[in-house]
Amino acid sequence: MKRPTLKEVFELEPDGRSLVVKGWVRTKREAKAAVFLEINDGSRLANLQCVFEVPQAGSALAAALAKAGTGASVAIEGSLVASPASGQKVEVKAVGLEVIGEAPSESYPLQKKAHSLEFLREIAHLRPRTNTFGAVARVRNRMAYAIHQFFQERGFQYVHTPLITASDAEGAGAMFQVTTLDLERLAKSGQGVDYGKDFFGKPAFLTVSGQLNVETYCQALGRVYTFGPTFRAENSNTTRHLSEFWMIEPEVAFNELPDNMDLAEEFIKYLLKTALADCAEDLEFFDQRIQKGLVESLGSVLDKPFAHMTYTDAIAELAKSPEKFEFEPRWGSDLQSEHEKYLTEKVVGGPLIVTDYPKEFKSFYMKMNDDGKTVRAMDVLVPRFGEIIGGSEREERLDNLLRRIEELGLDTSTYSWYLDLRRFGTTPHSGFGLGFERLLLYVTGMANIRDVIPFPRAPKLADF
């Protein structure tokens, strides 16, 4: 493509070359000697300043400049020169302006001023035009790419697990049902539901995790990962939950829990390092406007190894702390958010991996320890945020897995194919899940998960 993005323009020599740039007007300032138009095309955070000599009244240029208000899309013709004023290295000495699409100031919702994130959430179709959401989108893109890079560089195969599943017992949480049955007619008829007539011939749902499916490819390809959308119908209304979110789930054959912990640590560090190196401008913006100290906080994670602690030790650590917790830490109760934050922020002052939780509040597929009470689970906790990764070594012994399924009153027949993985050539194997949007919250310092996904879905929220 001939026309450079603004990001590319900023890297050119200001040698007076002529060019055409296109983008959206962010701000216009009119002075006696010149009119300054700053445009942005989303390729990076910085705006490009285009300087027009004050045109003759009544000229075509004067008319175009009058229409080029905040939000208008424009094409600008001129030459790239070094800027005589401080604030930018280069600028466009503009001679031509075409207003492609106006954005009338009386009706265009975005103004030349700061807007609250709450307000911008209500105009999700326009918010990517702001500095904050542009930066979030660029970081999101870079992290998605980095995830593939990390795994591909290490010999992992990308596996596409299904979004629709006929098993309603994947372990975690409420599911969205998928049906082609006419619900209104069914309701009026007063009849029961005959799932034999439904599309799949039985109840079907949107997946809550690709893990069980990806384990099958793990037991063939060795190192695999998924990266796709996941759905949870939980009625949870917090800054950390979405009904539709993206999840990364690596799974590695022959890996035991310590290998899994190492992989998670290496993964997180790789992503943070990439963000700091390749999204420096955007992260600096977040540091200044969203979360003071962000860049330093992310950088500090790279320096030292993640701390490790068993659940039992974590409880002991909490019990001896002078901190007053709302929920008293007690062996047998799950760690609360306040506990997790205390451990990672106050006790270790950095990322912390807690392992070996009581089986009662972990999934059926996690490997039982010899004590018969705890399982080979791990949660990665980070400062400012809490749990960012949950994973485990899986139970690879058929007898143990069957026993757990029965203990929990689950239906063995539903898991026949999953159990086959233990019947034929079973291996120790481990994996974890990383919520992509949670990673983005951590990396950007944004506070609400609804602001790091383009179109958030949550209870009573499916606009746009």
Added chain:
RNA sequence: UCCCCUGUAGCUCAGCUGGCAGAGCAAGUGGCUGUUAACCACUGGGUCCCUGGUUCGAACCCGGGCGGGGGAGCCA
């Protein structure tokens, strides 16, 4: 699902004990200036979320509803 806070101009908010609807920013106009979160002056701009009630009188008090935010649980 539970707890708390909140709904007033385009945006962010103030509005006392119930007594004529306010500010800053944005916008428009003029001025000034190689400006850059530009600056100065003036101007326009309101279903005080909806609904029912109390009252001579409600943005304000009470009931109901709807929306937004934060926290908890659940979890990634």
